[in-house]
Amino acid sequence: MPARRSVVIGVDSSTQSTKAAAVDAATGELLAVGRAPHTVTGSAGARESDPGEWWSALAAAVRTAVREAGVPASAVTGIAVAGQQHGLVTLGADGRPLRPALLWNDTRSAPQAAALADRLGGPAGWLRRTGSVPVASMTAAKWQWLREHEPRRAEAVAGVRLPHDHLTERLAGVAVTDPGDASGTCWYGSGDRTETGGASGAAHADASDGKESAGAYDHGILDLIGLDPALLPAVAPGGASPVGTLTAAAAEALGLPRTVVVAAGTGDNMAAAVGLGLGGAGLLDHPVVSLGTSGTVFAATRARTADAGLAGFAATDGTHLPLGCTLNCTLAVDRFATLLGLDREDALPGGAGGGGVVVLPYLDGERTPDLPHAAGLVTGLRHGTDPRSILGAAYEGAVFTVLRALDHLLAACGLDPAAPDVRDRPLRLIGGGARGRVWTETVRRLSGRPLVVPAADELVALGAAALAAAAVSGAAPVALATAWGTGTGEVLPAVGRDDEAWDRIAGVLSAATPTLLTPGPREPGSASADGVR
Numbered sequence: 001m002p003a004r005r006s007v008v009i010g011v012d013s014s015t016q017s018t019k020a021a022a023v024d025a026a027t028g029e030l031l032a033v034g035r036a037p038h039t040v041t042g043s044a045g046a047r048e049s050d051p052g053e054w055w056s057a058l059a060a061a062v063r064t065a066v067r068e069a070g071v072p073a074s075a076v077t078g079i080a081v082a083g084q085q086h087g088l089v090t091l092g093a094d095g096r097p098l099r100p101a102l103l104w105n106d107t108r109s110a111p112q113a114a115a116l117a118d119r120l121g122g123p124a125g126w127l128r129r130t131g132s133v134p135v136a137s138m139t140a141a142k143w144q145w146l147r148e149h150e151p152r153r154a155e156a157v158a159g160v161r162l163p164h165d166h167l168t169e170r171l172a173g174v175a176v177t178d179p180g181d182a183s184g185t186c187w188y189g190s191g192d193r194t195e196t197g198g199a200s201g202a203a204h205a206d207a208s209d210g211k212e213s214a215g216a217y218d219h220g221i222l223d224l225i226g227l228d229p230a231l232l233p234a235v236a237p238g239g240a241s242p243v244g245t246l247t248a249a250a251a252e253a254l255g256l257p258r259t260v261v262v263a264a265g266t267g268d269n270m271a272a273a274v275g276l277g278l279g280g281a282g283l284l285d286h287p288v289v290s291l292g293t294s295g296t297v298f299a300a301t302r303a304r305t306a307d308a309g310l311a312g313f314a315a316t317d318g319t320h321l322p323l324g325c326t327l328n329c330t331l332a333v334d335r336f337a338t339l340l341g342l343d344r345e346d347a348l349p350g351g352a353g354g355g356g357v358v359v360l361p362y363l364d365g366e367r368t369p370d371l372p373h374a375a376g377l378v379t380g381l382r383h384g385t386d387p388r389s390i391l392g393a394a395y396e397g398a399v400f401t402v403l404r405a406l407d408h409l410l411a412a413c414g415l416d417p418a419a420p421d422v423r424d425r426p427l428r429l430i431g432g433g434a435r436g437r438v439w440t441e442t443v444r445r446l447s448g449r450p451l452v453v454p455a456a457d458e459l460v461a462l463g464a465a466a467l468a469a470a471a472v473s474g475a476a477p478v479a480l481a482t483a484w485g486t487g488t489g490e491v492l493p494a495v496g497r498d499d500e501a502w503d504r505i506a507g508v509l510s511a512a513t514p515t516l517l518t519p520g521p522r523e524p525g526s527a528s529a530d531g532v533r
Helices: 051-069 107-117 123-130 139-149 151-156 163-172 219-224 248-254 268-275 330-340 387-412 437-447 459-473 477-484 499-512
Strands: 007-013 017-024 030-037 076-083 089-091 159-161 242-245 261-263 288-291 295-298 311-314 320-326 358-360 377-379 427-430 451-454 489-492
Touching: 007 051, 007 163, 007 268, 007 459, 017 051, 017 459, 030 051, 051 076, 051 163, 051 248, 076 163, 076 268, 076 459, 089 163, 107 123, 107 139, 123 219, 139 151, 159 163, 163 242, 163 248, 163 261, 261 459, 268 288, 268 295, 268 311, 268 320, 268 459, 268 477, 288 387, 288 437, 295 387, 320 387, 330 387, 358 387, 358 499, 377 499, 387 437, 387 499, 427 437, 437 451, 437 499, 459 477
Parallel strands: 007 076, 076 261, 288 427, 427 451
Antiparallel strands: 007 017, 017 030, 089 159, 242 261, 288 295, 295 320, 311 320, 358 377, 451 489
């Protein structure tokens, strides 16, 4: 008689929707994915969501995934949540949200972030203690905004959670977070330069490879922002730490048995790293480029970075996960395609036909480089310029900006981006842009690096599933994901780097920054670059 299949559920609770992946715990086979939407409200910088809707979406997505996987509910043995980072969920004495959650892309807290960044000795002090400088996306800035704008609500808060913390608490009835998601708050420090204190501030043993992560809540920062540490969840050793089983109410909502093990879970970027096999039990110092509305670059490393241009996140397995972010990527290039009346795939290189078109597609300002008041810039047009070259130049400008951030990231990790052994490491290309021909070819041409384009689409949910399977089995989640092969895919060999295009774009950026990309009028209600991922 064949052994009963063990199925785990990985939940990706993102800004716009919830995805629940039902995965065979032994093989990593993706059996089914359930989906349910979220609602985001707000204008003039405000972005909020009802945490109750997240829970309803999670329950609906899990039920759909189990049903479409064709397995009995009794086959499900574990579940983990990976959530959008940085959001502020405030709970009352009854454990229910006091107000809608402030999301990561709510920019109303930009003034509070700027004020905080000037404290503790300025950016260098924040980098030393938390690995990041406060921007509007960070939870500490959102808490400050709440205290200043809604003081009565702030006084009534009996619990402060991140989005994934809140959902894990709904599942298991335990207030718990992990080092990865906690590292995006700016009140938690990761690494050996962190102040420690309290039970939740003890050093954590890394569940994946036995290394030590000295992360803790920084009580000096909590005092600075007027946040009682008793309002915060405990910090589990890692995202794969088992924190309990489903409560009766959660089991009923999800249609699962109460015996299902709940893992601590983590943030979405950390779960994607697990899904790619990045971490202490997998790949270290191997870069990832994600092409979405924004562009992100990250790598799992043992080096603790302290760079104002990066977010110094912790990985969920005890290593570090520094991340760089640009604001203008796929959405900005699609806007150029629309303006030119072209399909997004109908592009030529900016230098095609002997031209020298350069586009800096900084339509929302830019975060990396730090040009929050910039606007889009097009230069090098001639009477005979082919519109397809303008679109191709928009791709080049976006990719140049992301790859420039990548070089910055590698240098912060103590690596020489130009060294042959570093340049020969393939870039793992993910996100919506990784499915586009022009995006992929532009990254190859401007990077000169080999690429790996993972076949899996749901890397965050698959990473969460690996955390769930590890919570059940005691295995290392990164090792599990590596064995499952969730980060494998098509390998594209390196092509010669287009140094002419790179130098042309770099020259325009350098020349334009002091004049054309300096502060100027902005549209009413337009978002600040501070804190937008």
